[in-house]
Each structure stands twice: as C-alpha cells, then as structure tokens.
Amino acid sequence: MLLSPMIKRFFSTGGVHLKQVTFRNLRGKKVSSQQWLARQLTDPYIEKARMMNFRCRSAFKLTEIDDRFRILQPGFNVIDCGAAPGSWTQVAVNRVNANGKKHDDRRGKVISVDRNNFHPIDGAIILGNSDFTSAETQEKIKVYLGQERVDVVLSDMAPNATGIREMDVENILNLCYSTLRFALQVSRTGASLIVKLWQCKESKQLEDDISKYYEDVRVMKPNASRTDSAEIFLMAREFKGVVAP
Template sequence: MRSVKICLNLLFKRCLSINKSSIHYAKQQPRNLKGKSKSSQEWLTRQLSDPYVEKAHMMNYRCRSAFKLLEIDDKYHLMQPGYTVIDCGAAPGSWTQVAVERTNANGKQEKKPLGSVISIDLLHFHAVPGAVIYGGMDFTSAVAQQRLKESLAGRRVNCVLSDMAPNATGVRMLDQESITNLCYEVLRFALAMSGPDANLVVKVWDNGDVPKLEKTMLQHYEKVKRVKPRASRGDSAEHFLVARGFRGT
C-alpha cells in the first residue's frame, strides 16, 4: 500500500510540473486591442509570438534586430576587437550594442585591443556604454557626415553598418527607390572613410535596382553577398548586402 501511495504521489507531482511548464511556455495573447487598427493588432500579435523578441529581452538587447547582425557577423567576421565601426540609422541601439561587444569598445575583454563605435540616427536614443552617439542628426546631411569625420580624428573605418530605412509611403516603387538612395549615401561615405580590407553592411528592400547596387559595390570590395538572416521575418522584403575586403576607390 505504501509503495502505491508513493507512486501516486510522484505521478501527481509530475503532472503538476507538466501543467506549470505548459502554462509558462503558452503563447501570450495581446490585450487592449480595442480601438487599434488591424495592422497594429497584427503587429502586436506577431511581436508576442516572436521568439527573437523574448530572446532580446533575455539577453538585454534593445530589439530583435540585434540577432540579424549577430548572425551576419558570426558568418562573415566583419568586426573584431580594436576595430572602428560606424553605425548608421542606429536607433534604438541594438546594432550598436552588438558592435560595442564585438569590437571591445566597452573594454570588457581584457588584454584585447580597444575598439571604437560611433552611431548616428535621425531619432534621439539612449546612450550605449562604449559608443559615441549622435541622435537627432540626419546621416545624409553634410553637417552630420562632417561630425562623424571629426569624431574619427583621422582614423580609418574598419566597418560601416547601415540598418537605415526610409519612412514607408505605401507606394512600393517610391519606397524601394528611397532605400536604394540611402544605400548609395552610405556607400559613398564608406568609400571615403574606409581603410584597407574594411567591410560594409547595408539594408535593402528587394527590387530591380539591387543588382546594379551590388555591381557598383563589387568595383570597390573583394566580395559582395546578398544575405537574409533567420531573424529577418519571412514576409519581409528586406535583405542585407554584405561587402568584404575594401580595395579602395
């Protein structure tokens, strides 16, 4: 009888632990959707069911886009301790966080070279320890680019990152043209400020002008690869052009 009671007790505890586990991992459902547009409701639902959103919270990244850069850098080794990195369109700062970690700009990797990260965005965003932040500045303006050059103080850049995208108008052709123009702005800056063997990452929305942009980048870099990280949502048209091995102009 005693052995039967012990078995039943163990079975009960096991069932209880399974129930607790299922409650813990159950998908969260968005609340307070009343009055919100359909697109807002879909965005909230998608955010709550997105594993990268939860992972970003757990790893203290400001948003899920950090995992796009982490995956790209893990594969192509664009940054390393001691590198100087420019992050364009940096808000809210998740790519800057990754760049600071990978270049050792925060000095946390003992006995490794100290890197430098300079970030800029049209929006203001909170400071990232180890990075120089320029918020409220338009990267495409001459004033902003001059400020970046002054911050470099004669140093050459090892990697230029751009997760920039224009505010969508809803007109596909105009939006594609706008983001392509941003890519060319970043490319021109990179060509002027990069050192030998430097790298470049720019975000594009897939369109007919991308092959031309790739061809232009190949004139100045050893390799150019079109990449869609796993963290990039499947229904998104975004890709990243990864250029490695700057050869000069």
C-alpha cells in the same frame, strides 16, 4: 483571418526558455492590431532580445551575419548609420570591445548616428538628432575618427514608407548609395560594409556598383529577418581602396 479573443501559444527560445503567452480582451480590436499583437508576443527573437538586454530584435540580424563572417573584431572602428534605438550598436560595441570590458583585447570605437535621439550606450559615441546623409553630420563623424580609418560601416537605415513602391525603392537606394560614398572616403583597405534595402530589380545594379570597390559582395536574408519582410542586406568585404585619378 480573425483571431479569437483568447489565444494561447507556447514557444521556446533556443531550447532555454519556455513561456506561455496569453491574449485577452482583443474583442473589438482591428484584425491588423490583433495580428500585430500575435506576432509581437509569439516572436522568439523579441523574447530573446528581452532576455539578453538588446533594445530590439534586429540585434540578431547583425549577430547572425557576424557569427558567420567575423567582420567585427576587437579593436575595429565601426560606423553605425540609422542606429536608433541602438541594438546594432550594442552588438558592435561588445564585439569590437568599444566598452573596454575585454581587458586582454584591443579597444575599438563605435560611432552611431540617427535622425532620432536615442539613449546612450556605454562605449559608443552617439550622434542623435543627426541626418547621416548631411555633409555636416559626416564631417562630425570624421572629427571623431581623427586620423583613424574605419573597419566596418553598417547601415540599417530605411526611409519612411510612402506607400508608393517606386518612390520607396528610390529612397532606400539613395540611402544605400550615400552610405557607400561615405564608406569609400573613410574605410581602410580590407574593410567591410553592410547596407539594408528592399528586394527589387534595382538591387542588382547596387550590388554591381559595390563590387567595383569590394572583393566579395553577398545578398543576405538573416533568419531573424521576418519572412514577410521585403528587406535584404548587401554585405561587402575586403575593400579594395579607391585609386585617385
């Protein structure tokens, strides 16, 4: 559907802020570009992210999950996989007190990894230009952990889309299983895990596999996740530990 050259929308972000957004000079742009601009400028989570100094709107996905289940606590150690541009890391740093701003609480640790470089975040250990799935990167993470165990492993990783559904599903499942295998190595008993994947029939097998190691596994679709997006999250709590054969 074509958008008119000038579109005015009013929207509220949590009843706190009201802003008028105006499109101008859209004539000649592709329909897809007009629709993308409309979504960007009228999405309340984008506006809230700006107001709260989050690097992108995805911060509210993790915020919503943690507000409900309280998996991020002061003093916790967190691994953030696929962290760029850093919004999940920002949430994690604040909630586990990795930046030490809550002087009366224990100070946690956040290690953030991404194949892309991204700007530093106060309180986080940033491993940019690092492929989480590589053995080299995982060894680096273990060095930073030292003798400590991990309380939460987060993965907002997603592969570059190929346009071939079967291949895209296989690629994101591979990322999920890579995250799970690493979590089994470094997590303390009782730890939590969050991984992102696409809605697909294969997700049930992944859920079952995670359930072998965690007491409680749930499929999540946060309100901040766009309705036209196929993304879902598997959230697992209460890591059972791994019994050596």
